[in-house]
Amino acid sequence: LAKTTQPISMDSYEGQEVNITCSHNNIATNDYITWYQQFPSQGPRFIIQGYKTKVTNEVASLFIPADRKSSTLSLPRVSLSDTAVYYCLVGEWSSASKIIFGSGTRLSIRP
């Protein structure tokens, strides 16, 4: 299983773009990269998933270089409500393998 490494914490201000990078040097050919958001006392919520290049949805973008050994979650124009913990996961949910969460990145947004 690919292990992920991401910053423990990040700070930013409202209206800024925030980029959180995740390192996954041992990613396997069939692995997808998935990002989750978690607010205190709630279950994680799916944000975005990708395999290569760039994926964009209504809340975020995911950039994955050609070697797939890292990925960057980009949150445009953050607000106070984006303060949360963000987890990067690598694996195949579809195979019901041992999906492991790392410690995540605690993002704090200031006014």
Add this chain to the structure above:
Amino acid sequence: DGGITQSPKYLFRKEGQNVTLSCEQNLNHDAMYWYRQDPGQGLRLIYYSQIVNDFQKGDIAEGYSVSREKKESFPLTVTSAQKNPTAFYLCASSIVGRGRTEAFFGQGTRLTVV
């Protein structure tokens, strides 16, 4: 609405008692998971199940037990053998099969043992 329901949201038990946490899903997902989360920490996998009547241990299975008698249900029992049971417990489910997919999480059960 489809989703995962965990109950109860808060649970208090005396030390030495077994307690069972409920997890039900109506998403028709084959796979289900149980995670434990301690304050300020990430999620740790307790057990997971790919199919009815089958389940595997995760990284911290000691002191816990599960059953998967129905596709919709994956209850977790915290036994008296679990040394530090006070934690936030999360259940999730996902589709099994090739291709991209995502996991859906319940809202969690906060267990406090006194």
